[in-house]
Structure formats: C-alpha cells, structure tokens
Amino acid sequence: MNETDVVHIAGQAMILAAKLAGPLLLVALVVGVVISLVQAVFQVQDQTLSMVPKLVIGGAVLALSGGWMLRITVEFTQQLFERIPQLVG
Secondary structure (H helix, E strand, C coil): CCHHHHHHHHHHHHHHHHHHHHHHHHHHHHHHHHHHHHHHHHCCCCCHHHHHHHHHHHHHHHHHHHHHHHHHHHHHHHHHHHHHHHHHC
16 A cells, blocks of 8 residues: 555545535535525524524435435445455555
C-alpha cells in the first residue's frame, strides 16, 4: 500500500460523503431560504418556525433516499473489503 492508494481511497470516501450529504443539505437550504422569505414578508421573528419544516422535510428526504444512500455505502464498503488483499500484500 503506497501513498497513491491512500489518496485514491480518501478521494473516493470524500466523493461518497458529498453524495450522501448533498440531497439533505440542498433540501435544508431551499426550505430555509423559502421560510426566511416568508418570515421576512410577514415580519415574523420566531426562530423555531424554520426548524420544524426543515426537520419534517429532511426526514421525508431521508426516508425517500435512504435506500439509495445505504446501497452506495454498502457498495463502497464491499469494494474496500475486496481490495484489502491487494493493498496489504
């Protein structure tokens, strides 16, 4: 196992982390902006108002994309386990 292998595996892990976090972060961003605009239009100053929709919609996104997230994580892990003999020996 040399530096190239380590950098390659680390790069793949970072790409996987971005793929897993992307949908949830994008939805939270969009919901936050929309709710902030609504609060600004109606001059509502309640901070907790933005958390409930983010949690509900975030949970829905997680429920819908959880299977896909689990599948790509398991595939990545299986690929790592299959490469162990090459990396060690």
